[in-house]
Amino acid sequence: MRTTLDPFQAIADPSRREILMLLTKEKQTINALAGNFDMSRPAVSKHVKVLYDAGLIVINNHGRERYCELSPDGFNSVKEWLNYFDKFWHSKLQNLENLLNQHAKTN
């Protein structure tokens, strides 16, 4: 997954927040999204690209249409860290136990 943009920046814009909110209801094509805004389709498309670059949405092609969807992966960074640290700390605490065992033997 590519995340090239800070999600903070991505949602700093009201139109992009609106797009995210629309996508919480269901996946939508860029055309359908554009129907909710006064701005041009290319302008909406630009916002969609920003959300995509921030890893907040995915875009899937179905035939000619491009569907935008909220990206579960984009929201998973915390889970990844928790999984990582769960393994990390268990392995480090095992090290600590080994170290204590060694010291107890030598004393």
Next chain:
Amino acid sequence: MHRDLVIKWHFPHPAEKVWECLTTPELISQWLMKNDFKPVVGHKFNFFTKPIPKMGFDGIVYCEVMEIIPGKKLVYTWKGGAAPDNLSLDTILTWTLTPREDGTELLLEHKGFKGFKNYITSIFMNSGWRKHIPRRMAEVLNEMK
């Protein structure tokens, strides 16, 4: 989604031995990571390890000692990220030792995992989000100031 990590570990060793391993830089480096820790509240120090580029981590953990109760409790911040000015991981580590008859119980709490992405998730995934979105978005924006 759980945002905290809590691990209990039992050591068949006295608490003062475990405490020594938690607070002596040379010993810490033997089981955890290289570091320049000092058991002094307010001391800023680092851990050094392998970078994890996939997770935007440059291999340096930035810490500051928050609290020490000798032999019992040690708290420090645990921050990391892609660069010193881009610390996406902003967490707190608490070590609590409790003497037991047959050794020591260690409680390790690693707390405060949150990211902006996670914040958005909680906005969208929590029940009743429709009602709360405007308020929570406002909170997010206030945090951004």
